[in-house]
Amino acid sequence: MKKVGLFFGTFNPIHIGHLAIANHMAEFSDLDEVWFVITPQSPFKTKQSLLDNHHRHQMVYEAVKEYPKLKPSKIEFDLRQPNYTINTLVHLEEQYGEDYQFCLIMGEDNLKGFHKWKNYETILENYSIYVYPRISSGKVEHSFKDHPKITKIDAPIMEVSSTFIRKAHNAGQNIRPLLPESVWKYMDEMNFYR
Template sequence: MKIGLYFGSFNPVHIGHLAIANYMAEFSDLDQIWFVISPQNPFKKKESLLPDYHRLELVNRSIENYPKIKASNIEFGLPKPSYTIDTLTYLKEKFPIYEFSLILGSDNLKNFHKWKNNDLILLNHELYVYPRPGYNDQEIKLNGRVHLINAPLMEISSSFIREAIKNHKEIPFFLPELAYQYLKEMHFYEK
């Protein structure tokens, strides 16, 4: 089974993330997509980051009726900050029969050379790259391990959602209904 790992803080998960995951599940050769909720991205500050289990719950509520997408808390028990190579090594040991690939935006691919052991990642795993606003996909160097997926261009961001909620905007169509209800009940991002 070929698993696409979609890493992120998902702070919060939104319809853009879900549309990309859905597209990858239906229009690539990946059998399943796993949202890997990262406790701490080495390239991001931890400010305004919801606790891990709340972000996991938001993802679970968002995907509960779609069996091709799963939520993974695999990084919660690993050393922080989370490095992709360490997570991949752990997953390969835990699930040796699965083939793991990475799903990332063209914005992240631009900085891929800065990732810990990026050469080892590329040697052992395929990358599925989706377009991001402001990044020229023609500059992406393709080889047998990097696949440019012509997914819809998503201009929505988690920071936009956090800012909108902080400014008391009602944005129920930017998240799945159950996730939005949970976010409202818990008063996340209101301050």
């Protein structure tokens, strides 16, 4: 059975922080692979600045193509929107069955609000959660602190954000070092975020 960590996000765009965390999870935990689950629309975010799904998928593909343990996933593209994580997990179980064991990957900042997620108790009962550190995480709900299904991974702290990259790029600032080279080329050729 393959153990797969699901790293959810809009990846608008994917950047070196995403890549470093996913690679760390794949190399330094018991996960066999990490799948970047590209979210068409988060229930907590507006869709205004999102690039089309296929462009974000292409950027993730470009970023991970040389990393055999990292994969892009379009699984949520065909699910009803706005979608919730529990629906994606049910869909993955139906599609992949007994061959895969799925786990969630999230930052400490997301764990802080995890009790607001739809069916979070069901998720916690059936899936493990791998948490990476964030400087700006704030106080985590007490019931999640020493939960047996939640594992804190001592991953690098990456405080780069896609929002920062989009704004800086639009302002004409050089954000190239914050992106995998192939993502930068795609973004630049397509003239995104200007």
